[in-house]
Amino acid sequence: MTTSSPAGALVAAALLAISTPALAHVSFETAQAAPDSTYKGVLGIPHGCDGQPTLKVRIRIPEGVIDARPMPKAGWTLETVRAPYARTYRLHGKPVSEGVTEIVWSGSLEDGHYDEFTFQARITDAFRGGTTVYFPVEQTCANGTEAWTEIPADGQDPHSLKSPAPGVRLVGAASAVRSDTAGPLKVEEAWSRATPPGAKVGGGYLKVTNTGSQSDRLTGGTLPQAGRVEVHSMALDGTVMRMAPVEGGLEIKPGETVELKPGGYHLMFMDLKEPLTPGQVLKGTLVFEKAGAVDVQYPVQPLGAQGAPPAGHSHH
The missing domain is CATH 2.60.40.2230 (Uncharacterised protein YcnI-like PF07987, DUF1775)
Known part of the structure; x- marks a missing residue:
């Protein structure tokens, strides 16, 4: 981008x-x-x-x-x-x-x-x-x-x-699980990707598991480096991949794990104030309709990365 x-x-x-x-x-x-x-x-x-x-x-x-x-x-x-x-x-x-x-x-x-x-x-x-x-x-x-x-x-x-x-x-062993919780919701393997100089948008990726008995919705979040954080979807329309905001938030059903990843649902960091650089750790929040806000950290991977960082980049 x-x-x-x-x-x-x-x-x-x-x-x-x-x-x-x-x-x-x-x-x-x-x-x-x-x-x-x-x-x-x-x-x-x-x-x-x-x-x-x-x-x-x-x-x-x-x-x-x-x-x-x-x-x-x-x-x-x-x-x-x-x-x-x-x-x-x-x-x-x-x-x-x-x-x-x-x-x-x-x-x-x-x-x-x-x-x-x-x-x-x-x-x-x-x-x-x-x-x-x-x-x-x-x-x-x-x-x-x-x-x-x-x-x-x-x-x-x-x-x-x-x-x-x-x-x-x-190819090798998968990374260790890193997680944050907000009530019955567990957020794991959050990460982001470096952006080129001058880019005004970035991406955030993670997994959310709902261990409760009621549905919840991920409605957005906050990030100091961005003007706003939105939940977006990506879908193939003919030969073109189109992105759009998820109206009303992304539903996380009871017992369900939803992965936000490149090519699918993801977070958009809008109006970036500075480039995102490899090795940087972004500290922000996610906002859920019922569970409220939860702190989250996004280790920034190199441009073009396709997954979360390995064990050792833990967050609390």
């Missing part, structure tokens, strides 16, 4: 890209890793650009992936770009606040040839199991650049993208 108005941001975030998938994407040899682990990325370049040789391969290292170390390649010049991280991480017990954020190999690879480009990096606990971590890639040729940088929007099939960024799916 990158537009400057709430309405524009909703439309931009909701549109599904319906296109024919490219036949030969750049991709990783191993597309899975464990959460909070060291990952060896072997990126395959299967072709050039419209028959022209590849002269440069640039990999962007996403926030939450640290200590990136490229493998030199015979016949190619290797460069790295270092920059501060958005937050401080721990590596071998020591704080780390900056590192390699881009890796660039320069050389020549004929269009009809295949080659691999390798690096090693630490995928931190900023991501949880079930999340896909995307590494945007730019492939520069003599006559232009192939930008493998598309990241699927909420609810979008990544295979529908024309130029998808290669991704690594994190």
Whole structure:
């Protein structure tokens, strides 16, 4: 959601890209890793650009992936770009606040040839199991650049993208349960997602379980960083995902667990006063029709994250 108005941001975030998938994407040899682990990325370049040789391969290292170390390649010049991280991480017990954020190999690879480009990096606990971590890639040729940088929007099939960024799916144990309560209602696994600079809307996600004997309704909430918090729905209308406020609030029936997640029901943080950054913890409230207000915390995950953070980011 990158537009400057709430309405524009909703439309931009909701549109599904319906296109024919490219036949030969750049991709990783191993597309899975464990959460909070060291990952060896072997990126395959299967072709050039419209028959022209590849002269440069640039990999962007996403926030939450640290200590990136490229493998030199015979016949190619290797460069790295270092920059501060958005937050401080721990590596071998020591704080780390900056590192390699881009890796660039320069050389020549004929269009009809295949080659691999390798690096090693630490995928931190900023991501949880079930999340896909995307590494945007730019492939520069003599006559232009192939930008493998598309990241699927909420609810979008990544295979529908024309130029998808290669991704690594994190598989492993689920995170520990974190919860807050308001009477018979239990709120679990709240989280949010980082926003680009200038964005005026953000999203909040969580699970609510009603252990009581009467229905209740989630009507909204508060957040210091936002002008207001609304409950929204997302539904497929033909080929377009449309978002709209849930009039009267979201019903939580007795014995029911309702999940607010990307691509479905979710909270909208409207009129943001500042960007949401990875590692930040947003402290706000949820408001229920009968149970009243309950304090909640939203650990902010990196842009494009699909799930709550791992254990260790507890709230009270």
